[in-house]
Amino acid sequence: MTPADDMQALVPRHDGSAEAGASAAAPAELLELRRLPRPRPAAGQLLVAVALAPVNPSDLLYIAGTYGLPRRRGAAAGFEGTGVVVAAGDAATAALVGRRVSFLAGASGAWADYALTDPASCVPVAQALREEDAAALFVNPLTAMAMIALAAEAGARALVLNAAGSQLGRMLIALACERGIATVAVVRRPESVEPLHALGATEVLASSLPDHAERLGAALAAHKPRILLDAVGDQAAADLFA
Known part of the structure; x- marks a missing residue:
C-alpha cells in the first residue's frame, strides 16, 4: 500500500525552550493537531506507519519546553512508538520494509500517522507482542x-x-x-x-x-x-x- 502524501500529527505550539519560571500549561494547550506533509526517508532512514505511541514524562517535558532538547515547532512530538515500516531511503535499509517494529523517532516525532527512524533505532517485534508493550520498548x-x-x-x-x-x-x-x-x-x-x-x-x-x-x-x-x-x-x- 502506498503511503498517503500527508498525515495528521500532534505538534508543539511553541519552539525552543521555555523561559525559566514560566507557568506550566496543560498539555492540550501546548499542542495542536495539524496536517503535515508525510516525511520521506533519506538514505539510511526508514518510514514507519505508526500504530501506537505512548505519552512518557519526557514527552510532556519536551512539549513544555523544559526537556534537554528544544522544541521544534511544526514537527511532530513523541519520542517512541510502534508500527510497520512502509518505506526505506535506500536498498541497504529496504530489508525492514513490511516489518513490525518498535522504534525511537528520529527526524520526525512519533505522535503522527508516520514517523522517520533508522535501523539502529528500531527493533523488529513479534506479532504476539501487545501494541502497548511494543510501543514502550525504549x-x-x-x-x-x-x-x-x-x-x-x-x-x-x-x-x-x-x-x-x-x-x-x-x-x-x-x-x-x-x-x-x-x-x-x-x-x-x-x-x-x-x-x-x-x-x-x-x-x-x-x-x-x-x-x-x-x-x-x-x-x-x-x-x-x-x-x-x-x-x-x-x-x-x-x-x-x-
Whole structure:
C-alpha cells in the first residue's frame, strides 16, 4: 500500500525552550493537531506507519519546553512508538520494509500517522507482542537499565523506589532482583502490594495506610538502602530518608 502524501500529527505550539519560571500549561494547550506533509526517508532512514505511541514524562517535558532538547515547532512530538515500516531511503535499509517494529523517532516525532527512524533505532517485534508493550520498548526500559547499572556500580545492596507500581517501577524491581539488589518499593494503593511482591520486590509499602511510617522505618532499618530512585519529587519523597 502506498503511503498517503500527508498525515495528521500532534505538534508543539511553541519552539525552543521555555523561559525559566514560566507557568506550566496543560498539555492540550501546548499542542495542536495539524496536517503535515508525510516525511520521506533519506538514505539510511526508514518510514514507519505508526500504530501506537505512548505519552512518557519526557514527552510532556519536551512539549513544555523544559526537556534537554528544544522544541521544534511544526514537527511532530513523541519520542517512541510502534508500527510497520512502509518505506526505506535506500536498498541497504529496504530489508525492514513490511516489518513490525518498535522504534525511537528520529527526524520526525512519533505522535503522527508516520514517523522517520533508522535501523539502529528500531527493533523488529513479534506479532504476539501487545501494541502497548511494543510501543514502550525504549524510553522506560533503557532508563531502568541505566539506573540499576549505576546502583550496581555503586555497590548497592538495597534501594528505595517510589511510584513503584508504574511501568518504570516494575522494570526497576525486576532488574534489581536479577542483580540481587533488595528493593523497598513504595506505592500509594494497598492493592498494588501483592503484584509487586510477586514480581520480586523485597518490601512493598502502601503510603496511604496509617502505619506506613512505622513500616517504612522498619524496612529501612532492616535493609539499610543508600540509594533512592525518586519518580515523584514531593515532600513524601524527601521524608523517606528524613
